[in-house]
Amino acid sequence: MGDHILMNSSYTKQIWWGALSWLGRACTFLDQPSSLQDRWSHGRRLQLRGMRSGFDTLFILIIWRLWKERNVRLFNDCPSTVQHLLKSIREESELWIQAGAHRLKSLKGE
Template sequence: MFLGSSRPLGAKELWAPPKVKFFYWLVMHGRCWTAARRFRHGLQDSDTCIICDQGVETMDHILLGCVFSREVWALWLRRLHLDDLVHVHEEEAMQWWLRNRKLIPKPMRRGFDSLFFLIGWMLWKEWNARTFNRIATTATQLVQNIDDELNVWVLAGYRHLSSLQTLL
């Protein structure tokens, strides 16, 4: 039945709640309704990022390229003492993740995987709140929200994240 099928990029490493897995499936297939996609379909007048107003709002921009996203990543990486090891800049998000996970010490690697998915999911939720509800939080507030969600994920059984909690 599955003869000839291929495993999507990062499927083996993907360890997150089902809604987050589905979100990243949409990311990998370019199916998220970003400003660029809505603009391409004639649903809005501009494809510019709603937060930074500096670039085209693609998923790669939302996850890694926007100044807001980079600030959130910088705050998290600094808390984990990984800011000298991992550098965030706009590129294809899934490729960035797979390349940088190799730089992480092996005992922390799965925790980094889950953190990548958690931060990306929370950034996407922030974009949706800003786009559709006109509600904005600061990068520091979002980092706290991510920390709260991380604790919930650990309680739900995502034990690999607990390896990162010891660093916080």
């Protein structure tokens, strides 16, 4: 279940699409990524060179939130909607920026 929610589920693809679209970043999906590293490498190559560090930070944030969502589903049987998780990712990205994630801020175009 962990790999599926992090990489291949339709839920996950909606989260990736929503988060990257919100930031005005390119988003396409490999047909069958074999690992998180494949997904990261593919997404990173789609970004302009100066935005790749910000993408790295965003990638970690999204994976972290998807893993937390996986745990909530598994242990509490209380799944979040795509919209709710995207809102949480946006809110947490603001906290990360306030804590010093400057490259994430530049990814947002600020």
